[in-house]
Amino acid sequence: MEPAPYAEALEALCRPLAFAAADDFARLERVRSLERTVHQAAQRLLSLAVPEDIKQLVAKVAPAFQEPLAGDARRQAVAQALRTLEPLREPGLPDRLIARSVSCLPGVGPRRAEKLARRGLGTVVDLLFQLPARYDDRRCLTPLGKLEVGSRATFVGEVLVAGFTPLRGRRQRLFQAVVGDGSGTVKLKWFRGGEAVESTVRKGARLRVTDEVRRYRFDKEITHPEIDRLEAGDDPRKNAAPLAPVYAAVEGFPPRTFRRLVAAAVAQYADLVASALPARLAAQRGLPPTPEALRQIHSPGEDADLETLEKRRSPAHERLVLEELYLLELGLGLRRAECAGQPGLAVGRGGERLARARRALPFQLTAAQERAFGEICRDLAEPHPMSRLLQGDVGSGKTVVAALAAVSLAESGYQTALMAPTELLAEQHARTLRALLAGDAGMRLGLLTASTPDAAAVHSALAGGEIDLVVGTHALVQADVHFARLGLVVIDEQHRFGVRQRAALAAKAPPSRVPHTLVMTATPIPRSLALTLYGDLDLSVIDALPPGRRPARTLLLREGEGPRVVELLRETLARGEQAYVVYPLVEASEKLDLRAATESARSIQAAFPETRVELVHGRMDAAQRATAMECFERGEAGILVSTSVIEVGVDIPNATLMVVEHAERFGLAQLHQLRGRVGRGRAVGTCVLVARGGTEDSEARLRAMLESTDGFVIADADLRIRGPGEFLGTKQHGRLPDLRFADLIRDARLVALARSTAQETLRSTSRLARAPALARAVKLRWGDRLTLVGVA
Numbered sequence: 043m044e045p046a047p048y049a050e051a052l053e054a055l056c057r058p059l060a061f062a063a064a065d066d067f068a069r070l071e072r073v074r075s076l077e078r079t080v081h082q083a084a085q086r087l088l089s090l091a092v093p094e095d096i097k098q099l100v101a102k103v104a105p106a107f108q109e110p111l112a113g114d115a116r117r118q119a120v121a122q123a124l125r126t127l128e129p130l131r132e133p134g135l136p137d138r139l140i141a142r143s144v145s146c147l148p149g150v151g152p153r154r155a156e157k158l159a160r161r162g163l164g165t166v167v168d169l170l171f172q173l174p175a176r177y178d179d180r181r182c183l184t185p186l187g188k189l190e191v192g193s194r195a196t197f198v199g200e201v202l203v204a205g206f207t208p209l210r211g212r213r214q215r216l217f218q219a220v221v222g223d224g225s226g227t228v229k230l231k232w233f234r235g236g237e238a239v240e241s242t243v244r245k246g247a248r249l250r251v252t253d254e255v256r257r258y259r260f261d262k263e264i265t266h267p268e269i270d271r272l273e274a275g276d277d278p279r280k281n282a283a284p285l286a287p288v289y290a291a292v293e294g295f296p297p298r299t300f301r302r303l304v305a306a307a308v309a310q311y312a313d314l315v316a317s318a319l320p321a322r323l324a325a326q327r328g329l330p331p332t333p334e335a336l337r338q339i340h341s342p343g344e345d346a347d348l349e350t351l352e353k354r355r356s357p358a359h360e361r362l363v364l365e366e367l368y369l370l371e372l373g374l375g376l377r378r379a380e381c382a383g384q385p386g387l388a389v390g391r392g393g394e395r396l397a398r399a400r401r402a403l404p405f406q407l408t409a410a411q412e413r414a415f416g417e418i419c420r421d422l423a424e425p426h427p428m429s430r431l432l433q434g435d436v437g438s439g440k441t442v443v444a445a446l447a448a449v450s451l452a453e454s455g456y457q458t459a460l461m462a463p464t465e466l467l468a469e470q471h472a473r474t475l476r477a478l479l480a481g482d483a484g485m486r487l488g489l490l491t492a493s494t495p496d497a498a499a500v501h502s503a504l505a506g507g508e509i510d511l512v513v514g515t516h517a518l519v520q521a522d523v524h525f526a527r528l529g530l531v532v533i534d535e536q537h538r539f540g541v542r543q544r545a546a547l548a549a550k551a552p553p554s555r556v557p558h559t560l561v562m563t564a565t566p567i568p569r570s571l572a573l574t575l576y577g578d579l580d581l582s583v584i585d586a587l588p589p590g591r592r593p594a595r596t597l598l599l600r601e602g603e604g605p606r607v608v609e610l611l612r613e614t615l616a617r618g619e620q621a622y623v624v625y626p627l628v629e630a631s632e633k634l635d636l637r638a639a640t641e642s643a644r645s646i647q648a649a650f651p652e653t654r655v656e657l658v659h660g661r662m663d664a665a666q667r668a669t670a671m672e673c674f675e676r677g678e679a680g681i682l683v684s685t686s687v688i689e690v691g692v693d694i695p696n697a698t699l700m701v702v703e704h705a706e707r708f709g710l711a712q713l714h715q716l717r718g719r720v721g722r723g724r725a726v727g728t729c730v731l732v733a734r735g736g737t738e739d740s741e742a743r744l745r746a747m748l749e750s751t752d753g754f755v756i757a758d759a760d761l762r763i764r765g766p767g768e769f770l771g772t773k774q775h776g777r778l779p780d781l782r783f784a785d786l787i788r789d790a791r792l793v794a795l796a797r798s799t800a801q802e803t804l805r806s807t808s809r810l811a812r813a814p815a816l817a818r819a820v821k822l823r824w825g826d827r828l829t830l831v832g833v834a
């Protein structure tokens with residue numbers, strides 16, 4: 043943390059005064075050159091970008107210290123100064139000052155303040171951090187003869203003629219002038235306000251003009267241009283605003299007015315802003331303090347680099363980005379520490395049962411799985427709850443890792459609950475886990491969804507501790523579900539659940555024994571996003587697929603290429619392999635979508651009379667659905683037609699063809715998930731995307747699918763196409779705290795840096811207990827938005 047220039051100067055002013063006054067003025071006469079020190083400190087404060095009312099108080103203090111004082115006069119001056127400055131020393135005052143309404147700025151009345159507030163610019167600090175969209179480069183002057191119609195330019199010319207002309211049928215008069223520089227001329231027009239510029243725009247005056255040049259009949263002209271008058275000796279290249287910032291337009295504010303407003307905010311308030319980043323890091327990276335960064339951004343100097351400014355890559359921009367990410371990671375770190383400090387249950391390192399379960403697996407864990415499992419076991423052994431995200435591409439084998447964790451828990455006498463977003467997924471998980479844990483590990487499994495026929499029996503088995511691992515849906519968080527000894531909560535496909543549901547499940551254990559939480563996501567989230575979105579979770583990544591997997595082949599077919607699909611289906615069946623045909627289903631057009639899937643199942647059946655075709659969708663009852671799925675799993679059905687419900691969780695190695703109908707309607711993550719369903723066995727999988735129309739975005743998604751099979755590349759593309767807010771559909775959960783400056787793609791490296799720096803700070807300040815100003819800054823920036831992000 044670097045204090046604001048204001049705080050620093052105030053401290054320099056008050057410290058000697060307070061020292062002189064301490065212990066009933068005991069040291070009053072011993073302070074040398076007190077007057078000079080105080081006077082200089084006051085002058086420094088008066089030179090800063092702080093509000094007028096603050097300066098007025100300081101200005102009252104300064105004169106008394108112009109001359110050396112002694113005795114009573116000194117004592118009185120010191121006492122008086124301290125009294126006057128008292129209100130300025132209140133902690134948190136700078137924050138309140140910059141949070142003032144914009145109406146404290148010159149020229150902003152209630153109407154304008156209202157307009158600004160509607161744009162989220164209601165306070166001074168909002169204006170300070172409103173970044174320019176671009177800049178007008180006034181450093182290079184265009185000869186008038188080279189002015190291009192339709193583009194902005196800066197030029198210098200002499201006024202050749204100027205004057206008012208009446209406008210026909212109107213009360214106002216038009217003020218116009220012709221300026222020239224020997225290479226050409228241009229006409230300037232003022233339909234209103236001519237009186238105000240009349241004295242500046244005089245015949246013979248030299249003007250510097252910036253604006254967009256238009257054509258009117260045969261002339262080049264500019265209406266209401268931005269002008270400066272140059273005096274005789276002025277160098278036209280010297281400019282008060284060599285790079286003039288251009289901000290997003292705000293209704294009721296001509297660009298120039300808005301620019302002046304921001305400039306006023308910077309000139310009167312910038313030095314109240316503290317810099318949160320550790321000084322050492324800022325120095326290492328050559329970052330200016332925040333007030334200086336604001337000045338560089340809002341009024342860049344003569345030598346500024348236009349390109350880095352406009353790309354928002356200047357050191358000043360990096361300061362704002364890092365600052366923002368650092369405060370965010372501090373907040374997230376605090377939350378994580380809070381959760382990790384809760385009492386949990388230490389689970390013993392697995393013993394005989396775990397060893398048996400591992401031996402019974404039909405394969406060996408990959409190195410990546412071993413690493414993730416090791417990380418999980420280490421957390422489980424702690425007497426505090428684990429909060430871990432297990433991230434891995436589709437098919438990377440997360441389920442088995444969770445299953446082994448459940449065995450560890452059971453071995454220590456605790457229960458595990460696995461929550462899936464849909465009934466179908468829960469059913470599939472239950473089947474998979476049953477198969478994986480079929481050995482003699484002695485795991486007692488249960489399934490609980492809204493369709494479970496004997497829910498009461500499952501309830502009592504859970505309460506009686508007769509189930510070690512229960513798989514289910516939201517049904518698990520119902521009030522009448524009780525666990526004997528819940529120890530681990532596993533959430534699959536986390537982003538479909540609100541944070542509250544995660545918490546509701548964890549709350550099924552007594553608060554003295556908060557269960558461990560493992561969140562599994564098959565959606566490969568870019569690391570930068572994972573660190574931010576799930577900043578409250580530790581991260582384990584399974585970054586390799588089981589051996590022998592080969593990426594699926596991807597084909598894109600358009601409307602009218604239906605015969606090709608039939609051909610591919612035929613080839614697949616002929617090899618004795620199976621195929622999926624998936625239809626999109628969205629709530630808005632649910633009936634239509636369902637009809638499309640049903641009709642398709644019928645027509646496919648007609649085309650392949652020898653083959654059994656099964657249909658599954660979310661509207662079927664659980665028993666019917668289970669029958670259909672099992673039939674496909676056992677290989678009795680050759681083709682499974684479904685709505686997007688099979689998106690996650692289906693695991694049938696013999697299925698090698700995935701046909702996605704209306705691929706343009708699926709999200710990129712979904713498409714990637716679907717493709718991950720094939721090619722799980724020895725044969726190479728094929729994924730056919732059938733696009734029937736679409737938009738620019740949907741074309742971009744399909745292209746990304748053709749270009750890569752790497753989940754992380756796909757996720758990055760998704761993030762780029764959709765923007766982070768919508769990515770994972772998190773907006774509505776409030777999970778992504780809105781970042782103003784950081785771009786999670788562009789600034790990925792800075793996210794990691796901010797996170798490690800924040801961790802270091804939290805360690806060295808006992809979680810900000812010893813950094814109250816920083817704690818205030820975190821709270822001020824993120825406030826209660828962070829509580830939404832946390833586990834609890």
Ligand code: ADP
Pocket residue numbers: 405406407408411434435436437438439440441442564588589691693722
């Ligand atoms: P996901 O991470 O998508 O949930 P799953 O856990 O469903 O992946 O695993 C995908 C498939 O890979 C399953 O058939 C599983 O049995 C198999 N699998 C998992 N781990 C391994 C491994 N180490 N070696 C071979 N196959 C594995």
Ligand code: MG
Pocket residue numbers: 440441564690691
């Ligand atoms: Mg899975």
